[in-house]
Amino acid sequence: MLRESILEEMLSTYDKRFPPHYNDIIPVKVKVQMYVLSVFEIDASEMTFSISMFLRQEWVDRRLQFETKDNLSKIEVDNEITKEIWLPDLAFKSDTYTYFHELTRPNTLMIIYPNGKVVYSLRVTGKFTCYMDLTKFPFDEQHCPVELESYGFTNSIISFRWSQPAVVYREGVKHSQFELGEPQSYTCDQIYSTGNYSSIGVTLPFIRRYEFYLIQIYAPSVLIIMLSWVSFWLNVDAIPARISLGILTVLTISTNGNMSVSMAQRVSYIRAIDIWNSVCLILVFCAVVEYAYVCVSVRVHQRRKSDISSSDIEICNQHKEMKHELQSEKQSERSYDQLETVTARTVDKISRVLFPCVFFIFNCVYWLYYMT
Structure with a gap:
């Protein structure tokens, strides 16, 4: 009351x-x-x-x-x-x-x-x-x-x-x-x-919270990049293996990037994850281009060798007296063949060091910038 x-x-x-x-x-x-x-x-x-x-x-x-x-x-x-x-x-x-x-x-x-x-x-x-x-x-x-x-x-x-x-x-x-x-x-x-x-x-x-993205986007990308480096250790003549590996890594890194884009709103400016995906795609693509360069160099040399050998046989049949000179040319050709093979392997050896170093430097800059 x-x-x-x-x-x-x-x-x-x-x-x-x-x-x-x-x-x-x-x-x-x-x-x-x-x-x-x-x-x-x-x-x-x-x-x-x-x-x-x-x-x-x-x-x-x-x-x-x-x-x-x-x-x-x-x-x-x-x-x-x-x-x-x-x-x-x-x-x-x-x-x-x-x-x-x-x-x-x-x-x-x-x-x-x-x-x-x-x-x-x-x-x-x-x-x-x-x-x-x-x-x-x-x-x-x-x-x-x-x-x-x-x-x-x-x-x-x-x-x-x-x-x-x-x-x-x-x-x-x-x-x-x-x-x-x-x-x-x-x-x-x-x-x-x-x-x-x-x-x-x-x-x-x-x-x-970015832990989910580290597991689902960044970690798989790193593994795919490292997988693309395996081609540098394969033989130059292993064409099916190196081509299949290159195509597989390119498609996988593209799919991984598309998945990350779908996780956030599409915007008209560049995001941190876009930079990561772009660099990873470029590195994988460069690994494919590297083998294409090596493969084309070797094949061009083989075609040249085949053409020169055919012309040598005709000249040998027509001019017996030039036999000694042709033998010298063939020895020179074999030396050139060895040089081309060594050059191709050298490119692979350089790539084994260059690609990991570039990726390591990129990671240092990327994580220091976005995490500090």
């Missing part, structure tokens, strides 16, 4: 149409805090993220002061009574869709203290806009803002400020693809044609 009598007495003369201090110069100071329940649907394709939270507000309304009796330190107000009390017109600026939970009843809470302090909390789930920069994908870190402001009152009537801490994560809140960083709160009062409005914001850092 004590609570009922106090509420009836307060609300008998209370007018919710006007905010506290409406006729005073001092604005109503409203402290805001977000208690985040879950973070989900961080979508790079739509540039949005969704969170569910308890949105807490706290202010002082002197019209709700009451005397403490029988150790009554606070009054918890039902949702129906909440409708009879003035509430701040807090609005989200960057949301695309927001709804208030009403199962099984509207999820709201209000507590009134003897000095007129009002604590108001409601459960909100919303989808917010976040313009993401994927230049360093999958090593990117997104900073997504959530901004709130008064929609109908200027800062001479209502002043919003963050409680400290501004954002509190519920224990155990995690995301499958991102780590939740330390939020950074700020004030961002806005000036419109109708006046100056109190506005506050908080930046939520989302740090992408």
Whole structure:
């Protein structure tokens, strides 16, 4: 009965149409805090993220002061009574869709203290806009803002400020693809044609977990690159083996790159994973070109040798006296044949060292740049 009598007495003369201090110069100071329940649907394709939270507000309304009796330190107000009390017109600026939970009843809470302090909390789930920069994908870190402001009152009537801490994560809140960083709160009062409005914001850092990409994209790429180097150790005459190996590695690295592209939003700029895939494809392609160069060099020499041998036989039949000179030419030809084979093997030996060194240098530059 004590609570009922106090509420009836307060609300008998209370007018919710006007905010506290409406006729005073001092604005109503409203402290805001977000208690985040879950973070989900961080979508790079739509540039949005969704969170569910308890949105807490706290202010002082002197019209709700009451005397403490029988150790009554606070009054918890039902949702129906909440409708009879003035509430701040807090609005989200960057949301695309927001709804208030009403199962099984509207999820709201209000507590009134003897000095007129009002604590108001409601459960909100919303989808917010976040313009993401994927230049360093999958090593990117997104900073997504959530901004709130008064929609109908200027800062001479209502002043919003963050409680400290501004954002509190519920224990155990995690995301499958991102780590939740330390939020950074700020004030961002806005000036419109109708006046100056109190506005506050908080930046939520989302740090992408890249372990999945290391296992599914980077590690297979390294193995495929190393597999392409096997051709440098095969004999020059092993044409089917080297060609099959080259085609296999090119197709595999292309498939691996296409899979990585499908894992994120297609953008018009170059990402870290695009650089990796491009360099890996170039290295595998160069390994194929290297063998093509070696193979063509040997075959051109063999055709020349065949042509010279045929002409030598005709000359030998027509001119017996030139037999000694032809033998000298054949010896010279055999020396040239050996030289060509040695040259081809030398190219393979150089490639055995050159390709791993180039790939090692690229890895040093790549990982130092994107991981520091």
